[in-house]
Amino acid sequence: MVTALITVAVIAWICQLALGGWQIHQFNRAFNALCQQGRVGVGRSGGRFKPRVVIAVALDDQHRVCDTLIMRGLTVFARPAKIPAINGLFLQELEPDVIFPHDSLCQNALSLALNLKHG
Template identity: 35%
Template sequence: MIIYFIIALGLAWLLQSIFGFWQIRHFNRTFAEYRRLGRVAVGKRTGLFRAGTVVLFVIDKRNKILKASKMQGVTVFSRVRPLPGFEEKYLLKIGPEELAPHDRLTKMAIEDALRTFDIVTKGGDIPPKKTPLQKLMNLYTKKRGET
């Protein structure tokens, strides 16, 4: 009986890997297509046990948004879809009125795209985000009084 459980677990992992590969391939093809149109500003808000969101803004030389898309979801079935309301607007002039109709995770991903774009255009490096393990280790060292 346990062998069937192990086989089922292995098949589920294999299926998830295949679907994950297809999702990444779809995203990479979309990104490559967008790069042919112009520069691309990318923002993300990842979720461990909730929906993750990635936004893509294709912009011209004057930072005018030519195309806006997002990929949001918890599963490997999420795909890149149009993000309405941003075409023909200037990326750095996106304000609360453009963000209002969108959900919290999308707003956070858009803000990340704006922050990342600002850092890159000024010649800076994007600081890597801490992993959950790094955050846990920081908590542990703070409790012990280490720096």
């Protein structure tokens, strides 16, 4: 009985490592593509037992959003996605509480991502 429990725990741990590595690989590919498009700001919110949110925003030379990336979730099954609603907007037009009116974690992550140095 103890051997079976240990075996199940080891298999679950190995699956967690494999799926976590795959998730990181998917995020890195999406993030590298985003970095090719302009200056990128990244924000992260969430805690140990809350769903984490990572938002990255790429800006062109006119401080206009040219691409975005959002990844949110509590498990290794979270995948990077786009935020099409803010593409083409200027940095000054972005208001996290308007874009994500009912999601304080996304508001916080977007606020952190928008703290870019103008230059």
